[in-house]
Amino acid sequence: MGGTFLATNPYKGTRDFYPEDMRLRNWFFSKMRDVVEQYGYEEYGGPILESFDLYAAKSGQELVNEQIYHFEDKGNRRLAIRPEMTPTVARMVASRINELAFPLRWYSIANLMRYERPQKGRLREHWQLNVDVFGEEGIHADFEILSLIVDLMQAFGADGGMYNLRISNRRFFNDVMREVLKAAPEQIHVISKAVDKRSKISEEEYRNWLADSGISPEQVAQLDKVFASSFEELCACLPADSRGVAELQGLFSLLEETGFNSFCEFDFSVLRGFDYYTGTVFEVFDTSPENRRSLFGGGRYDDLIGLFSKQAVSGIGFGFGDVTFQDFLQIHNLIPADLAATGEVMIATFEDTPYREYARLSSELRSAGIANNIYLDVSAKMKKQLTYAERKGFPVVVFLGRQEIEDGAVVIKHMARREQETVSRGEYLEKLRGWLKS
RNA sequence: GUGACCGUAGUUCAAUCGGUAGAGCACCAGAUUGUGGAUCUGGAUGUUGCGGGUUCAAGUCCCGUCGGUCACCCCA
Incomplete structure (x- = not known):
C-alpha cells in the first residue's frame, strides 16, 4: 500500500478559510474598511516577516519573546513572523519621518502570529484591524478614535446594550496613586497589576496580593475609597494642574456634547498592560453573559518611534482581532443570513x-x-x-x-x-x- | 509553560459488565434520456487519531504521543 496519507487539518491554532468562511471575513472587514475610510484613514501594509530585533529590542519582555515565531534565513538573518503590527508601523513612520505630513491617520488589516496555547477567543494566527493616529498629542485624536469605535460597532448593528466602552487614563491613575495613596513609583506598578487582576481573583487574593507587595493597610483603605468614589470626587483630590484630570474631563465633555457618551463610561480599573500606554486607555467589553470578556482595547503611547529616531511621535490607536469579533457577532446574532455566493x-x-x-x-x-x-x-x-x-x-x-x-x-x-x-x-x-x- | 475534559463513516452521534462497529443526515446511482427542494429503491464508507501495554478477547482498561476544546499564565 502507499502508506499513510498526510493530515488534512491546518496547523495548530490556524484556520482554513473555506469560501463561506472567507465570505464572512470579507464581509466584516470590508464593513470596517468603509467606516475607517469615511473617517479619512489611509491603509498601509507591511511584510509578514520582520527582523527579530524589531521585537526583541522592544521593552525586552521575555514572555513576548517566547510567543514569537522566529528562525534564521539562509543568510543567517534572524527573522520573526510579526506578532503585532505596531513595530512595523513604527518602523515605517520612522523611516519617512521628515516626509510625512502629521498627523497621520493610518489603518491596516493584517494577519499576525503568536506561539501560544489556543483557547476561546485566541488562536495562533489571527487577523486584526489596526487603527492609529500618529503625531497628535491632544485629546481631539483620542476623541476621534473613540467615536470611530462606536461607529464601527454601530455599522454592525451593535447597540450600547451589547458592549461597553470603558475609558480611563494612565496619567490620571498615576496622579491618584501619588496624591491620594501617597504611593511611590514602584508601588504604583504593583498596585496597577493588582487592580488589573481585581475582577478575576477573589477579594481575599486581591488583598493578600496588595499586602504582600508592601502596600500599607492605610493605602489599601485609601484604594477602597478611591474605587467607591465618583470621577468628580477623585478629580477634587488632585491638583488643579493635573494633566490626567484635564484630559479625561476634556474627553468626556466632548463625548457628552456629541452624544457618544451613552456608549462610553469612565472605569478606573481599566489599565491595559504596562509601560506602553501613557495617557488615555480604553477597553471594549462584550456585555453578553456567555462572553463577558474584553473584545479589544487600546490607548495612547507617547513615543512610538524611540527605537529608530530621536524625534518623538505620540500616537493613539487600537487593534481589533477577528477571532473575538466573530464570537461577538455570533452571540449577538449580527451575522446576516444571506452572505451569498458570488455567482449569479x-x-x-x-x-x-x-x-x-x-x-x-x-x-x-x-x-x-x-x-x-x-x-x-x-x-x-x-x-x-x-x-x-x-x-x-x-x-x-x-x-x-x-x-x-x-x-x-x-x-x-x-x-x-x-x-x-x-x-x-x-x-x-x-x-x-x-x-x-x- | 500548568491543569481538566474529549477524539468512532463526509458529518452528528450510538455501541450494556471488556465479547468480533451501527443509526440519522449528507453523498452517489436509478424510478424520470431538456428541469432542482418531496417520496421510494439500491449503493459506497471506517487501520475506532496514532504507537505500545494488559487480556482468550480492547472503541471500551493502562501508558505514551498527536490533535481538539476550556481554564490558568500572558496579553498586541
Whole structure:
C-alpha cells in the first residue's frame, strides 16, 4: 500500500478559510474598511516577516519573546513572523519621518502570529484591524478614535446594550496613586497589576496580593475609597494642574456634547498592560453573559518611534482581532443570513449544442456585469445540473439548447420561484437583471 | 509553560459488565434520456487519531504521543 496519507487539518491554532468562511471575513472587514475610510484613514501594509530585533529590542519582555515565531534565513538573518503590527508601523513612520505630513491617520488589516496555547477567543494566527493616529498629542485624536469605535460597532448593528466602552487614563491613575495613596513609583506598578487582576481573583487574593507587595493597610483603605468614589470626587483630590484630570474631563465633555457618551463610561480599573500606554486607555467589553470578556482595547503611547529616531511621535490607536469579533457577532446574532455566493447565473449545457455557444453566452453575460458559470460537463443530466445550481445557490439558470438557438432565444429559470420563461436574445438581459435585483 | 475534559463513516452521534462497529443526515446511482427542494429503491464508507501495554478477547482498561476544546499564565 502507499502508506499513510498526510493530515488534512491546518496547523495548530490556524484556520482554513473555506469560501463561506472567507465570505464572512470579507464581509466584516470590508464593513470596517468603509467606516475607517469615511473617517479619512489611509491603509498601509507591511511584510509578514520582520527582523527579530524589531521585537526583541522592544521593552525586552521575555514572555513576548517566547510567543514569537522566529528562525534564521539562509543568510543567517534572524527573522520573526510579526506578532503585532505596531513595530512595523513604527518602523515605517520612522523611516519617512521628515516626509510625512502629521498627523497621520493610518489603518491596516493584517494577519499576525503568536506561539501560544489556543483557547476561546485566541488562536495562533489571527487577523486584526489596526487603527492609529500618529503625531497628535491632544485629546481631539483620542476623541476621534473613540467615536470611530462606536461607529464601527454601530455599522454592525451593535447597540450600547451589547458592549461597553470603558475609558480611563494612565496619567490620571498615576496622579491618584501619588496624591491620594501617597504611593511611590514602584508601588504604583504593583498596585496597577493588582487592580488589573481585581475582577478575576477573589477579594481575599486581591488583598493578600496588595499586602504582600508592601502596600500599607492605610493605602489599601485609601484604594477602597478611591474605587467607591465618583470621577468628580477623585478629580477634587488632585491638583488643579493635573494633566490626567484635564484630559479625561476634556474627553468626556466632548463625548457628552456629541452624544457618544451613552456608549462610553469612565472605569478606573481599566489599565491595559504596562509601560506602553501613557495617557488615555480604553477597553471594549462584550456585555453578553456567555462572553463577558474584553473584545479589544487600546490607548495612547507617547513615543512610538524611540527605537529608530530621536524625534518623538505620540500616537493613539487600537487593534481589533477577528477571532473575538466573530464570537461577538455570533452571540449577538449580527451575522446576516444571506452572505451569498458570488455567482449569479449558471448556464446549463446540452451535449448536442456546440460548446462555443456557451462560451459566447457566458462572455455576453460577463460584459453585462453578470457573474456566471458554465456547467462544464455537457453530458450530465439536467437533474444533476440543477441540483448543482441549487446547492451552489445560483438564483438563476439559463438554458441554451438546439431549440433556443433555432428560435434566437434563451430559457431563463428563476430557481427560488421555480418559474421559467423563454425570452428572445434581445431582451433576456433586461429580464435577468430585474430578477437578480429582487 | 500548568491543569481538566474529549477524539468512532463526509458529518452528528450510538455501541450494556471488556465479547468480533451501527443509526440519522449528507453523498452517489436509478424510478424520470431538456428541469432542482418531496417520496421510494439500491449503493459506497471506517487501520475506532496514532504507537505500545494488559487480556482468550480492547472503541471500551493502562501508558505514551498527536490533535481538539476550556481554564490558568500572558496579553498586541
